[in-house]
Amino acid sequence: MTTPHATPRATTEGTVYTVTGxxxxxxxxxALKADDERIIVNMxxxxxSTHGVLRLILEIDGETVTEARCGIGYLHTGIEKNLEFRxxxxxxxxxxxxxxxxxxxxxAAYCLGVEKLxxxxxxxxxxxxxxxxxxxxLNRISSHLVCIATGGxxxxxxxIMIYGFRDRELVLDLFELITGLRMNHAFIRPGGLAQDxxxxxxTSCASSSGP
Amino acid sequence: MSDELNxxxxxxxxxxxxxxxxxxxxKGMFGAxxxxxxxxxxxxxxxxxxxxxxxxxxxxxxxxxxxELEGALEEQDLLPAExxxxxxxxxxxxxxxxxxxxxxxxxxxxxxxxxxxxELCTGVSGVHFPGDVGRELxxxxxxxxxxxxxxxxxxxxxxxxxxxxxSLVAVYPTNDWHERETYDFFGLVFDGHxxxxxxxxxxxxxxxxxxxxxxxxxxxxxxxxxxxxxxxxRRSYS
Numbered sequence: 001m002t003t004p005h006a007t008p009r010a011t012t013e014g015t016v017y018t019v020t021g022x023x024x025x026x027x028x029x030x031a032l033k034a035d036d037e038r039i040i041v042n043m044x045x046x047x048x049s050t051h052g053v054l055r056l057i058l059e060i061d062g063e064t065v066t067e068a069r070c071g072i073g074y075l076h077t078g079i080e081k082n083l084e085f086r087x088x089x090x091x092x093x094x095x096x097x098x099x100x101x102x103x104x105x106x107x108a109a110y111c112l113g114v115e116k117l118x119x120x121x122x123x124x125x126x127x128x129x130x131x132x133x134x135x136x137x138l139n140r141i142s143s144h145l146v147c148i149a150t151g152g153x154x155x156x157x158x159x160i161m162i163y164g165f166r167d168r169e170l171v172l173d174l175f176e177l178i179t180g181l182r183m184n185h186a187f188i189r190p191g192g193l194a195q196d197x198x199x200x201x202x203t204s205c206a207s208s209s210g211p
Numbered sequence: 212m213s214d215e216l217n218x219x220x221x222x223x224x225x226x227x228x229x230x231x232x233x234x235x236x237x238k239g240m241f242g243a244x245x246x247x248x249x250x251x252x253x254x255x256x257x258x259x260x261x262x263x264x265x266x267x268x269x270x271x272x273x274x275x276x277x278x279e280l281e282g283a284l285e286e287q288d289l290l291p292a293e294x295x296x297x298x299x300x301x302x303x304x305x306x307x308x309x310x311x312x313x314x315x316x317x318x319x320x321x322x323x324x325x326x327x328x329x330e331l332c333t334g335v336s337g338v339h340f341p342g343d344v345g346r347e348l349x350x351x352x353x354x355x356x357x358x359x360x361x362x363x364x365x366x367x368x369x370x371x372x373x374x375x376x377x378s379l380v381a382v383y384p385t386n387d388w389h390e391r392e393t394y395d396f397f398g399l400v401f402d403g404h405x406x407x408x409x410x411x412x413x414x415x416x417x418x419x420x421x422x423x424x425x426x427x428x429x430x431x432x433x434x435x436x437x438x439x440x441x442x443x444x445r446r447s448y449s
Contacts, residue, residue: 073411081420085427085442116302 038066045074088114092186100183101143104135107188114190128192135178135187142171231260235342259342264297273305276363279326280307280317287320289313306364311376314367318382321354321363329354329363332379334389337397339422347371348399352379352386369399378403396421 009015044055055071079094086094095110096103115121149164172182178197179185187194237257268274277298281291294313299306309317321329331354338349346368354363369376378401379386390401391410398419401407409416418425429441 073409073413076411078420081425081427082442084423119302 045071088190092189093184096184096186101146102139103183103185104132104139104188107186108132108136111188111190118190120191123191125192127196131193131197132188135175138171138174142168142175145171231263232343233258233260234340235259261340261343262299262301265300269298269300269305272359272361273300276305276327276361277307279324280321283320283324283327284317287316289316304362304364306366308366308368311367311369314365315377315379315382318352318354318365318379321365322382327356328358329356329361331355331357332383332386335379335386335393337393337399337421339397341423343368345370348374348397350376350393350399374398375400375402377401378407380404395419398422 038059038061041058041060042055043058045053053074055074057069057071058065059067077097079098082094083091091110091114092107095106098106115124145164145168149161149168152158152160152164175185176182179187179194235258237255237259239255269277281295284291284294294310294317296308296310299308307317318332321327333353333355336351338351340347340349348369348371350367350369352365352367354365355361367376376399378390380390380401381403387405388410390404391407393399394401394407395409395411396419408414412420427441427443429443431438431440431444433439
């Protein structure tokens with residue numbers, strides 16, 4: 001390129017280009033004129049809108065992505081391997097972190113599996129089962145609020161993001177009251193729950209459901 | 212709760228051979244053996260038993276699925292006894308153990324037969340049984356029939372010395388990444404997979420981390436002045 005669209009500046013790390021001005025149309029135009037624009041681009045391993053660490057290895061022909069490969073291993077945590085060296089109760093502490101938006105579902109799925117393996121499904125107290133369902137339903141609401149909030153953020157709507165996270169806090173406050181933690185509860189255990197509801201439950205739940 | 216579709220709905224299966232298949236005996240809590248016991252689990256002795264084959268009737272819709280599968284295989288001039296090594300009903304779930312050379316045909320039959328129609332394969336999991344000599348590596352598939360509302364399990368085994376299992380990507384295309392993952396963690400080679408590469412671990416990783424003989428690893432951590440050893444090195448666990 002004859003016209004420098006970005007001013008070069010020599011540093012000890014090599015040449016650094018500082019992109020300035022509103023001349024992007026010219027940049028794209030000059031890129032389109034060239035024939036050998038098939039380049040490989042690493043998108044990620046971090047990207048603000050990927051909700052996790054995803055690496056896309058893109059083959060780009062001009063502005064068209066002609067091939068994409070996914071590198072998805074960055075979020076692998078080795079939880080299964082770690083559980084081989086823990087007992088069943090300790091396992092809840094790990095699985096609650098698998099999806100930090102739906103910890104109760106992780107715990108419930110894990111505990112139901114353990115209980116089935118032990119053959120103690122009939123001995124789980126009804127009250128524990130009911131509380132599990134109630135916690136999961138609240139958790140579903142809080143998880144969906146984050147989904148809507150971040151969905152709005154991807155469209156550039158920051159207001160809905162603020163509203164979503166604000167209302168999620170009401171649910172998380174209840175979780176904190178019941179389990180002691182906003183996230184990573186490890187509250188559902190093989191055989192039941194870690195403990196019963198606190199006494200102040202009825203008024204707190206009613207006030208959280210208000211406007 | 213109505214889960215008639217996925218359980219035996221009251222019909223009790225015939226008692227299965229309680230002996231099962233013993234593949235090992237575990238002592239203590241987590242297999243570590245260095246140092247003295249401070250956990251209270253040191254005296255624990257447990258026999259590891261895989262459930263043995265179940266005799267008919269299996270109960271509920273299990274018999275119907277088994278009949279249809281065996282009939283459909285016979286129609287293709289494949290003896291069911293050759294393809295299905297054993298049928299296990301355990302904890303209200305139905306598992307077919309399939310000989311690996313017939314896996315693709317059995318899966319295709321399960322998918323296409325109108326009376327079976329298991330349209331969805333929810334992936335493949337690996338299991339490593341070091342004590343199950345000659346069948347150390349297992350691949351487990353869960354098949355869901357949306358038409359009939361049924362869930363069954365297929366289990367295929369391969370010896371450690373020849374860890375090859377045919378790929379099911381041609382039958383269930385969504386198994387692509389799942390088979391890569393099972394290869395990545397267990398070293399099971401899925402023959403016929405379009406691009407069997409590591410998916411989670413780095414491309415140049417050595418070894419298969421989810422095998423039982425693969426160490427957990429970890430380094431000692433200093434906490435409040437004391438050295439806390441890595442989890443698989445803690446003597447309290449033996």
